[in-house]
Structure formats: C-alpha cells, structure tokens
Amino acid sequence: MIALVDCNNFYASCQRVFDPGLEGKPIVVLSNNDGCIVARSREAKRLGVPMGAPYFKQRDFLDKNGVRVFSSNYALYGDMSRRVMSVLEQFSPGIEIYSIDEAFLDVSGIETGDLEDYCERIRDIVKQWTGIPVSVGAAATKTLAKAANEYAKNAVDKNGVMVVRGEEDVNALLAKLPVDDVWGIGRRYAVMLKSHGIANALQLKRADLEWIHRKMTVMGERLVRELRGEPCFAIEETPASRKSIVSSRSFGMPVTSIDDLREALAMYATTAAAKLRVLKSLVSRVSIFITTNRFGSAPRYAECAGLELTEPTADTRVLVKVTGNLLNRIYREGFKYVKAGVCFTDITAANARQLSLFTCSNGRSRSDSLMYALDELNEKFGRNTIKTAAEGVNHCWHMRQSKRSNRFTTRWDELPRVC
C-alpha cells in the first residue's frame, strides 16, 4: 500500500503557523513578482477566488472581501517543507518527496487493520510538530492514493484521512472523481476523454487499453492500469539525477539596456551554478532567453541562444561569461524586456568528468577550490557575501515582493515575537 501525504493549502498554511490570527480568514499567496494568485486558503477558495488569476485583476475583489494577500516567501515555505518531510521520514523508510508539499510513503508493512490509525497518526503528528495540516490518502497505487487524498481533503466525513482497498471501495471512490481531477489528466486530455463519453475516473478505469494507448501514449495506458490497481509507478526513494536547471525571473519593471540584461543573466547564471554544485554536477550546454511582454500591444521580441561548452563546468565565472556572450548574439535595441532566464542542460556527475584533450588536471583544480570557498562563505555569512562583479548592484529590475511576510525560520532578525 502507498500513502500520499499532501499539505493542505501549503503556502497559506505556512503563513498561518506564524500568525495564528489568520486562522479561519481568507488568505491568498502570490507568485513571484506579485503576478498571479498561486495559493488560496479554504476560505478564499470558498469566496470563488480563481487559481492562477493575475493579481491586478483580482485586487478590488480581494480588498472588498477582506482577503489577506501575501507575496511568496520561498525561504519560509522551503524550510517548513523540510520540517514536514523530516517528520514523515519517521513514519516509513520508503519515502519519495514528490513536491514541496507532498510525499509518497510506502506503508505496505502496516497491518491492514491498523492502516487507518496509522494514517491518522501521521496527520496528527505532522500538525502537532510543524503546525501544518495535512491530508492522507492510502491505496494500492500512486494514482489511487492521489485520488483517495483528493477525496479525504474535501469530504467532510473523512477528516483528512482515507484508505481505500477492495474493488468496491475503489469503484465508489472513482465514480465520484471527475476525470479532470485524475492525476495525469490535464486540460487537453480531459476535453478529449469527455468528448468520448468518459467523464469520471471509473469510466476511465474501464476504458479500452489499446484505445487509451493510441490516444494518450504509454503514459495514459499506465495511468489506467494504476486505476485498476496495477502499480506502474514505483516509489522513487533516491531522486533521479537532474536533467536540467533553469533560473529565470520576470523583472519588477521593463528593462531596455543590454547592461541591465547582462546583470540579470549573470545573477541567474550564478544561482543556477550554485545549484549545480550542490548537486555535485557539471553542465555542458548553456542557453539563455530574453523576452518582451507577451500581453499588450508593445512591439514583441523573444529569442534564445545556446552554446555547447568544450568542457563541462560548474564554475560561476565561466558560466557568467558564457551568458554574457550569448546575450550579445541576440540582444536587440529598442525593446522593453520583461523577463530573462538561463537554462543548463546536458548535466553530468562531477565525479565522472570527461577531460578535454587539452586540459591537464590532477585532482581538485583551482577552479574547484575557488568555488568551494565561495560556496562556504556564502553559506556561512549569507547569500551574496561573495559574488561576481558582473551581477552589479542596485538592480532597478528586481522583482516586486511588496507583501512578503518575515522569513520566520531562516533569519535571526526576522524571528517571530511572542510578546
């Protein structure tokens, strides 16, 4: 059996932990740059606040209804996530951290009769130790556990826990689940399935496998098999190695000069390079993109450029230089740019480095040592203690975050006050 533990309205719940006055009040959390609504508390959902809507279009409505609005605060959410996951690790040795607010647990060792109790314990302990409310769904496959969780979260009679086993229980659950809400069915597939008379998960479960394969490739077939109780997606305890790393941001205000773009790209390359080193990896292909606003009537321009490196690297200096050179290739004057980004692909493990014919290297290079020192200093004294001059200072394009709460758990000067 597999249990899916999912935090309820995770970002909103994180805000509440350190501001209990928000309990029972409608809350929304905005995306980077205060652009869109990306999380809503139960109360906000009930008011009909749409997911993903641009904030500026909802602002009046939110004000009128007394909805509290927060800029995203990933320092806080990331740290709260680590706390929740470390609690969950105590409940099963087989755990897959699936996203910032979800984890699959292998609970096949738990006696059948005890599984409900066990899941309730998970829910209670996580809440008690971290302050975050979670829902737990357990079933024979990941897809069914997802469905059970979905139901547990919304059904009043379930109180956040649902265990489904046996054909009849499963069918009863799936009959109530709209096909749009099945894990792996997005907008396109939902439309296609409904046009063929498949509106709920039970109908999907009973669909013809060959037909599903034709329409939805092998992923669709696996999904249907999972609904039938046949595990096709295993719990991945060790995360697969990364295939790409992207760092990009919309700007707080439009940018026109190549110098500003260069600084922004240098900053994104620095972020991505640091992530690369945490993963003990090297990159061989770097690409960048710049783009103007895709809304409105202003002239548009969007371009990307990439480069294959002669030798894989994780050296910030090299990568910053490369992004600068790529920018020279695609920058065009006279446009208002609103977003840029850096993308690393062709990522390999650092210990499997293929040297180029012309390198002479024995053990740790000067570059490795420098990057190590840089990472240590930034870790100990805070991000940006040491950075390349290319990143510049006084970024006028820095993203908007006007409603960010304190980073209660990761900054000494932002700890919550209790009196």
Add this chain to the structure above:
DNA sequence: TCTGGGGTCCTAGGACCC
C-alpha cells in the same frame, strides 16, 4: 502600470551509420 517558475516524459521525423 500590473499576467510565475521549474520540472518530467513521450513521440515523430530527420540525419546519419553500416
């Protein structure tokens, strides 16, 4: 004025190899 960011997998088709 204001519209997020970061990932995965699969398939088809073209280029190329022997």
Add this chain to the structure above:
DNA sequence: TCTGGGGTCCTAGGACCC
C-alpha cells in the same frame, strides 16, 4: 508493380505535474 534492413542520435513539440 517491383528500388534492403536495421539501427542510433538529436530535436521540436505536445502533454503533464506542482
């Protein structure tokens, strides 16, 4: 009428996830 057979690698595009 009929023009081999069997592969690999790469990329772009489409679908999905949180």
